[in-house]
Amino acid sequence: MQLAGPINMMKSSLAGGEARYSLSVGNETVDMNALVGKHIELTFSQRITCSNCGNRTNKSFSQGYCFPCARSLARCDMCIMKPETCHHHLGTCREPEWGLANCFSSHVVYLANSSGIKVGITRKTNTPGRWIDQGAVSALPILEVKTRLDSGKIEIALKSYVADKTNWRTMLKNEVEDVDLELKRNELLAEIPSLIHELQAIPIKDETINISYPVLKYPTKIVSLNFDKTPSISGVLQGIKGQYLLLDGGVLNLRKFSSYHLALDS
Numbered sequence: 297m298q299l300a301g302p303i304n305m306m307k308s309s310l311a312g313g314e315a316r317y318s319l320s321v322g323n324e325t326v327d328m329n330a331l332v333g334k335h336i337e338l339t340f341s342q343r344i345t346c347s348n349c350g351n352r353t354n355k356s357f358s359q360g361y362c363f364p365c366a367r368s369l370a371r372c373d374m375c376i377m378k379p380e381t382c383h384h385h386l387g388t389c390r391e392p393e394w395g396l397a398n399c400f401s402s403h404v405v406y407l408a409n410s411s412g413i414k415v416g417i418t419r420k421t422n423t424p425g426r427w428i429d430q431g432a433v434s435a436l437p438i439l440e441v442k443t444r445l446d447s448g449k450i451e452i453a454l455k456s457y458v459a460d461k462t463n464w465r466t467m468l469k470n471e472v473e474d475v476d477l478e479l480k481r482n483e484l485l486a487e488i489p490s491l492i493h494e495l496q497a498i499p500i501k502d503e504t505i506n507i508s509y510p511v512l513k514y515p516t517k518i519v520s521l522n523f524d525k526t527p528s529i530s531g532v533l534q535g536i537k538g539q540y541l542l543l544d545g546g547v548l549n550l551r552k553f554s555s556y557h558l559a560l561d562s
């Protein structure tokens with residue numbers, strides 16, 4: 297089978313506790329779980345087209361955009377990475393309507409174990425995909441708030457107690473120790489009662505969600521593959537975790553290559 301066209305980050309979902317991945321290549325969608333254990337080849341055709349305007353670009357900015365779009369879209373603004381810096385109320389949002397639709401909606405603050413415990417935030421509708429994209433082996437939503445800004449304020453407060461970043465090498469090697477997320481939730485919520493009250497955040501009393509990944513063998517040493525250096529990448533697909541393909545010759549972060557035109561042979 298050969299498919300060709302621009303790719304996007306893999307779409308992920310959870311079925312029976314296992315992460316399921318699909319990749320769109322041009323107009324086709326590939327069930328990536330079905331390729332685990334098989335030899336695949338991905339070839340970059342030296343063409344990148346912006347996932348917003350469709351214009352050709354020599355380099356991908358903000359994971360899939362041309363330079364002008366990366367400068368003008370609200371979704372590429374720094375406040376998306378640092379939600380506590382939301383500046384919508386100042387009238388300076390790059391796209392105020394987009395901001396209203398996307399940032400002024402229910403967000404959840406969650407704990408996840410990807411390379412150890414971490415705190416994160418996401419739109420309520422983005423779970424569990426967000427956790428799978430980070431390669432979390434378990435996750436627990438802990439608070440619901442009305443806006444992205446509020447979720448950022450809580451995340452900042454909780455950063456004094458837990459990490460907010462994933463060590464991707466540790467995540468990919470699966471060197472992850474068990475953490476009792478529910479116990480940690482109770483401890484953390486007890487640290488910030490006044491902020492919870494001030495923001496009218498709603499505690500979520502869910503149980504921990506465990507996530508397994510379609511992986512035959514985890515890498516013991518991480519070699520990072522890159523289409524900019526190696527246009528043709530092939531090998532046996534040993535597994536998928538986060539947005540990474542684990543090939544026998546190295547790991548490939550597909551998210552980084554959103555909007556690249558690739559041919560996939562399998």
Ligand SMILES: [Zn+2]
Nearest residue numbers: 346349362365
């Ligand atoms: Zn563009």
